[in-house]
Amino acid sequence: MSADTATDVFEEHRPVLQGVAYRMLGRVADAEDVVQEAWLRWSAADRREVREPRRYLVRVATRLAIDRLRQVKARGETYVGPWLPEPYLTDFADTVPDVAEQAVLADTVSLAVLVVMESLSPLERAVFVLREAFGYPYAEIGAMLDRGEPAVRQLAGRARRHVEERRPRYEVDPAERRDLTERFLAATAEGDLEGLMSLLAPDVRLVGDSGGKSKAPLRVLETADNVGRFLVGVARKGIPDVSVRVLELNGGPAVLVLSGDKPDSVFQLDVLDGRIQSVYVIRNPDKLRALATV
Numbered sequence: 001m002s003a004d005t006a007t008d009v010f011e012e013h014r015p016v017l018q019g020v021a022y023r024m025l026g027r028v029a030d031a032e033d034v035v036q037e038a039w040l041r042w043s044a045a046d047r048r049e050v051r052e053p054r055r056y057l058v059r060v061a062t063r064l065a066i067d068r069l070r071q072v073k074a075r076g077e078t079y080v081g082p083w084l085p086e087p088y089l090t091d092f093a094d095t096v097p098d099v100a101e102q103a104v105l106a107d108t109v110s111l112a113v114l115v116v117m118e119s120l121s122p123l124e125r126a127v128f129v130l131r132e133a134f135g136y137p138y139a140e141i142g143a144m145l146d147r148g149e150p151a152v153r154q155l156a157g158r159a160r161r162h163v164e165e166r167r168p169r170y171e172v173d174p175a176e177r178r179d180l181t182e183r184f185l186a187a188t189a190e191g192d193l194e195g196l197m198s199l200l201a202p203d204v205r206l207v208g209d210s211g212g213k214s215k216a217p218l219r220v221l222e223t224a225d226n227v228g229r230f231l232v233g234v235a236r237k238g239i240p241d242v243s244v245r246v247l248e249l250n251g252g253p254a255v256l257v258l259s260g261d262k263p264d265s266v267f268q269l270d271v272l273d274g275r276i277q278s279v280y281v282i283r284n285p286d287k288l289r290a291l292a293t294v
Helices: 003-025 028-044 053-075 099-108 111-117 122-133 138-145 149-166 174-189 193-197 224-237 285-293
Strands: 200-209 242-249 252-259 262-272 275-282
Touching: 003 028, 003 053, 003 122, 028 053, 053 122, 053 138, 099 122, 111 149, 111 262, 122 138, 122 149, 138 149, 174 193, 174 224, 174 242, 174 252, 174 262, 193 224, 200 224, 242 262, 262 285
Parallel strands: 200 275
Antiparallel strands: 242 252, 252 262, 262 275
């Protein structure tokens, strides 16, 4: 395999490597580092021995992501306030023709699922991602992770139960989510508390992620009254030279708020039975840098 061919093969599989690494880590920069390291290993490997490049590359990326997760856990890193994943640009409708597959990919990259996955062990998370998001057979996952198939099945079952028990319930209908997102944006921008309250479920939750680097609630806000009044209060304070964009992040519509041309915050909603169940607000500037160019 020539150098040019090796590059072409790697670029062909880059999207799936990025998808695996991001779901494993919840951080775009870390995922990109994993993909870059996978490229270095691919370029240095004896590719004559590689029969299935995609399987080889996914194995390398998964193991690198596991190592990175273990390092983070070993350091016992602390985070100021609630933690949310870094926003991740997605557009499955343009790249994945199958609607059912689009729904699976969107679900496994959603903020709600990624937050729950943070509490999985690195191996559980790897098995969950490879099985649930990318549909790899148990035996193939076992070969990637040097584990027997029965052990992989146990890890997969434990991870799936953990995620299903703890994640918030929501619907993934794109049209309904976008409609409620746009109505939410209009009511908030206008300071229309009554209109906003009509969109919120009584037990709605607002999760704000600032990392202690900007203003956001350091605890989860609960109930429609508290969440609605908080959002209207924020809107009334205003943001200099504000503009907004609705774009697709983490498999669903999201609101990107800019101050000038600098990302200020991201809002995303979970929806169920026509009401907003969760409001996610990301204001940590470190997590918004990649959105400055979108």
